[in-house]
Amino acid sequence: MKLQVQHSFTNQNIGTLYLVPTPIGNLDDMTFRAVKVLKAVDLIAAEDTRNTQKLLNHFEIDTKEISFHEHNTMQRIPELIEKLKQGMNIAQASDAGMPSISDPGHELVVACINEDIPVVPLPGANAGLTGLIASGLSPQPFYFYGFLDRKPSDQIAELEALNQHQETFILYEAPHRLKKTLKNMQKVLGADRKSVLCRELTKRYEDFHRGTIAELLDWAENNKIMGEFVIIVQGNVNAVDDDPEADALAGLSMPEQVDYWIEQGDKPNAAIKKVAKLHGLKKQAVYDIYHQIEKE
Known part of the structure; x- marks a missing residue:
């Protein structure tokens, strides 16, 4: 395998793909650099152009958008690669948070790397890390997993694999699936495992529910579930690293x-x-x- 070296900011005749994080709720979390890049690029590849347009309007950005989401990824990538080769600078932005993390973007990054097109990431908002540092559970080491499979049997299998981890792990979940996911977590991880539900991070109704899985499930079964969730789960302290089996x-x-x-x-x-x-x-x-x- 030949070593590839990217010099992100040298003069060149081709365009650059910028990976631009967007706020996960609070618009004040948009960075000065992100606004500057979105104004300077020739095109914004947006997960949902309607959502991104609201962000652009708020920061008075008039850069043209093109849709780039999970349903048109394969169609769009050759088109975007060609534009980059022609010298256009493109920003890729998901609806909220970091591109590629539980959102579109990874395939485009790989395609650019294969074509020696510079990929420049910008730091910014991320729901998983935001929840982790306020969870009260050990933040290091941690394991990010994101969304579990929706099929119950596959979700059980994923949780069984996660249960082998001694490090804290991070899940994402939608409100309408939260109770079922917590039931499966209790079944596989045990009722007493410490976990934290981080809801509506950075938004007006942000809250944290810290307790055992049994306590979190009891709360979920007795309250109206609204908002997007990050679930921080204590690692399995009983997992064995050096067992001969x-x-x-x-x-x-x-x-x-x-x-x-x-x-x-x-x-x-x-x-x-x-x-x-x-x-x-x-x-x-x-x-x-x-x-x-x-x-x-």
């Missing part, structure tokens, strides 16, 4: 871990007990997952 169990789902111990000669109940201890869960919870028993 760790390599064999790594990447296996909970049922697969139970099967592993059964193959090693354990009886099913003993295998379930081992996996429950590894994940810091009650044996019944692992039993239900292993036997695919759904409980309301």
